[in-house]
Amino acid sequence: MKRLLSLKNVVISVAILILIWQLLFYVSSYDKALFPSPKMAFDALVEMIVSGKLFENIKTSMYRFAAGYFSSVIVAVILGLILGRLPKVFQYIDPAVQLLRPISPTAWMPFIVLLFGIGDVPAIVIIFIAAFFPVLLSTVAAVGNIDPIYLKVSKNFGIKQPSLTWKVILPAAFPQIANGIHLALGTAWIFLVAGEMVGAQSGLGYQIIDARNNIRADILLATILVIGLIGILLDGALKLIEKAILRSWGGAE
Amino acid sequence: MYIEVKDACKDFVQDGKRFTALDHVSLDIEKGEFICLLGPSGCGKSTLLNALAGFEKVSSGTVRIGGKEVTEPSLSNITIFQKYGLLPWRTVLKNVELGLESKRVPKEKRAEISKKYLELVGLSGYEKRYPKQLSGGQQQRVAIARGLAVDPDIIFMDEPFGALDAITRMKLQEDILRISREEKKTIIFVTHDIEEAVFLADRIVVMMADPGRIKSIVKVPLGAHRDRTSDDFLYVRDKIFELFNMKTEGFIEYYI
Numbered sequence: 435m436k437r438l439l440s441l442k443n444v445v446i447s448v449a450i451l452i453l454i455w456q457l458l459f460y461v462s463s464y465d466k467a468l469f470p471s472p473k474m475a476f477d478a479l480v481e482m483i484v485s486g487k488l489f490e491n492i493k494t495s496m497y498r499f500a501a502g503y504f505s506s507v508i509v510a511v512i513l514g515l516i517l518g519r520l521p522k523v524f525q526y527i528d529p530a531v532q533l534l535r536p537i538s539p540t541a542w543m544p545f546i547v548l549l550f551g552i553g554d555v556p557a558i559v560i561i562f563i564a565a566f567f568p569v570l571l572s573t574v575a576a577v578g579n580i581d582p583i584y585l586k587v588s589k590n591f592g593i594k595q596p597s598l599t600w601k602v603i604l605p606a607a608f609p610q611i612a613n614g615i616h617l618a619l620g621t622a623w624i625f626l627v628a629g630e631m632v633g634a635q636s637g638l639g640y641q642i643i644d645a646r647n648n649i650r651a652d653i654l655l656a657t658i659l660v661i662g663l664i665g666i667l668l669d670g671a672l673k674l675i676e677k678a679i680l681r682s683w684g685g686a687e
Numbered sequence: 688m689y690i691e692v693k694d695a696c697k698d699f700v701q702d703g704k705r706f707t708a709l710d711h712v713s714l715d716i717e718k719g720e721f722i723c724l725l726g727p728s729g730c731g732k733s734t735l736l737n738a739l740a741g742f743e744k745v746s747s748g749t750v751r752i753g754g755k756e757v758t759e760p761s762l763s764n765i766t767i768f769q770k771y772g773l774l775p776w777r778t779v780l781k782n783v784e785l786g787l788e789s790k791r792v793p794k795e796k797r798a799e800i801s802k803k804y805l806e807l808v809g810l811s812g813y814e815k816r817y818p819k820q821l822s823g824g825q826q827q828r829v830a831i832a833r834g835l836a837v838d839p840d841i842i843f844m845d846e847p848f849g850a851l852d853a854i855t856r857m858k859l860q861e862d863i864l865r866i867s868r869e870e871k872k873t874i875i876f877v878t879h880d881i882e883e884a885v886f887l888a889d890r891i892v893v894m895m896a897d898p899g900r901i902k903s904i905v906k907v908p909l910g911a912h913r914d915r916t917s918d919d920f921l922y923v924r925d926k927i928f929e930l931f932n933m934k935t936e937g938f939i940e941y942y943i
Contacts, residue, residue, distance in 0.1 A: 586742060587772040590760040591837070592789035601788075605776045683776040 470652040475659065478652035487641075488660065495626060495637040496664075498554055502561025503622045507615055510566050514573025515599055518607070524574060531567065539563040540628045547633045556633030557626060564625040565618035572614025576607035608683065612676050619672050623665050638664075689873065690716035690739065690841070695748035697734050697899075707898035708734040709745065714892060714901065716875070718840075721867050723888035724877045725927070731899020732877045732892075733845055739875060740766045740843045752841070762786060765834035766843040769850055771826045773818040779805065779829050780814035786837035804832040807866065824855035831863070835870060842867075844876040848883070857915075860886055868911055881931075885924045886913050893930050903930060 452472045459471040466474070482488035517524045539560045546556045580603060588602045604611075630639025638661055645654035697709040708731040716722055724732040737743040738750050741760040750757045752764065760766070765786070773782050783801035792800065805811055808828040818826050827847055834842055844863075848856040864887055867874050878884050884891045891905040907923055914920060 581770075583768055583770050583772040584774065586760075586766070586768070587774075587785075589742075590740070590762075590764075590766055591786040591833075592762045593785070594789075597788075602774065605774070608776075 467649060468651050470655060474652045475655040478650070479656040479659070482653065482656065491636060491638050491641050492660070492664070495557075495630065495639070498557040498630070498634075498637065499561060499623065499626050501554075502558040502626075503565050503619065505558075506562040506565035506622070507569050507618065510569035511573050511611060511615075514570050514611070515577060515603060515607075517570075518574045518577025519603070521578065531570065535567045535571075539625045540632070543629065543632045552633055552635060554634070557629035557637065557639070560625050560629035560633070561622045565622040568618040568621060569611070569614045572617070573607065573611050576610035576614075577603060579610065580606045605683065609680065612679070616669075616672055616676065619668060620665070623661075623668060627661055688715040689718040689753060690714075690875075691749070691751040692735070692739070693749045693751075695735070695738060695745040695750060697731070697738065697743070697746050709738075710898035710900045711748070712899070712901055713748075714904075716873065718873055719871055721864075721874045721887055721889045722876065723884035723891045724875065724894060725879065725881065725884040725891050726894030726902075727879060727896055729896040729899065730894040731896070732879075732894050734899065735894075736766075736843050736845055736875060736877050740764055742766070762789065762837050763839050764841040764843060765837060765839040766845060767827070767830050767834055767847045769846045771818070771823075771830045773826055773829055773833075775818050777817075778814065779810065779816050779818070779821070782818065782829055783833045783836050785833060790837060800836050801832070804835045805829075807835065807869075808832045808862065822855070823851050824859060827851065827859060828862075831866070835866070835872075839872065841873045841875065844874065846877050846879070849878075856883070863887065864911075864913070881924060881927050882915065885909075885920060885927065886915060891927065893927065905930070 455472050459466075459469060462469050470478075479488070517527060542563060543556065543560060546559050550556055550559070584602050584606050588598055593601060626637075627639040627642070630637040631643050634640050638657055641657045642654055645651070645657060692712060692714040695709050695712045696707070699706045699708055708729075710731075712731070712735060714735075724735060726732050734743065738745050739752070739757065741757045741764070744758070774785070777785070780798065780801050783805060784797045787797040787800060802811070802814065805814065808831050810825060810828050810832065813821065813825070813829075818829065821829065830847075847863075848859050851859065860883060863874075863876075866872075874887075876884075876887060885907060888907050891907060893902045893905060894900065895902045905923070905927060909919055909923065
């Protein structure tokens with residue numbers, strides 16, 4: 435019943451969005467090649483699906499996304515677990531992190547393209563950067579916030595490194611780390627598109643640039659919708675994984 | 688002597704103010720004794736326990752167990768905390784197995800030992816539950832089973848029943864008394880509850896605050912089966928009450 439209700443909400447919400455779009459289409463004075471109707475965008479979507487172009491680009495983008503995101507999460511979590519246990523070292527690293535963190539990953543783009551050229555690497559690097567800081571900082575904070583009683587118990591029961599990290603520190607910090615990982619997913623997905631618009635000749639981001647160059651606003655808007663849809667699906671998938679893991683963490687609320 | 692504390696001092700600096708948690712404390716404990724450290728907050732009873740358990744070092748003086756200076760916590764002296772300290776991502780059984788993993792006990796043996804001690808604390812059938820699904824009293828029972836599973840010589844208990852309701856607390860007191868007799872462990876138990884101390888202890892170490900020190904050590908001449916309403920019990924309890932009242936008199940004399 436709850437599911438059905440939330441499905442109803444989704445349908446109404448999307449219907450309103452399409453309605454507004456349609457109204458804007460009616461009142462706009464732009465050429466319809468520049469400002470297409472929902473129907474035209476939908477037709478473009480079908481066209482891309484039939485030609486196989488869409489799935490080709492989704493595949494390319496997803497590969498880059500997975501490579502950048504997962505490598506970033508792994509490196510950031512490992513680094514965070516180490517630095518979280520070494521607050522004296524982290525106080526020298528933190529200022530540098532704070533300096534680098536507010537820089538938009540896209541600002542690195544020209545530099546990355548200069549170093550690596552056009553292709554998969556710039557998009558992967560930009561996703562890596564986008565996901566890295568939120569995961570690193572949430573991991574360091576999570577390790578610092580571990581209830582000292584877990585460490586006392588571990589000491590008493592003779593749990594030494596590396597077991598201490600795997601058996602106690604990582605699981606104790608996990609709920610908060612998961613928060614950072616989740617946050618980073620959205621950020622990383624946003625910057626995938628930016629990365630592909632500048633540093634690639636394929637993928638969903640490039641498809642937007644390509645559509646603009648060919649003045650195919652219908653394809654452009656259809657692609658944007660696909661990007662949004664995949665973003666929702668990724669978020670939903672991560673939520674499910676998170677829930678499953680947290681359930682085995684005994685946090686059965 | 689089995690456990691030997693000699694001239695132990697411990698100072699803290701809190702908000703720029705020096706604070707003496709232990710002031711020349713000396714105490715001897717024999718193997719198999721049930722000792723309660725009793726006193727108001729700030730009397731250094733937890734500090735003394737932490738020093739014995741190896742979590743904190745004393746500023747001066749010595750703390751020895753079995754002739755050896757205590758420098759760090761060890762698997763042969765397990766501490767039970769007020770907050771239980773169970774790992775919430777592990778099932779009850781896995782929690783009890785924790786110390787056995789460090790002892791490199793094989794897997795089947797671990798489960799066997801753990802189940803035995805879960806039965807001892809009355810939690811058979813709870814193996815697959817998670818700590819959050821248990822009541823506070825049950826969680827503390829799991830922590831006790833986890834401590835017993837590694838077969839320690841000494842069990843330190845730091846106000847272990849302080850967070851429990853009165854009835855659960857009494858039930859657990861009875862159980863820990865029974866377990867201490869059956870398992871023949873040396874138990875050092877910190878509490879600020881006079882009745883709890885009289886019910887459990889062979890000897891009560893009465894401590895006072897400012898500076899933290901031992902006021903007196905009271906032998907509890909009650910047998911294995913203790914009745915909270917018996918005359919003997921009430922007599923010992925009153926004696927302890929008196930000890931605490933004497934502190935005020937001492938103060939008055941000091942000021943006169």
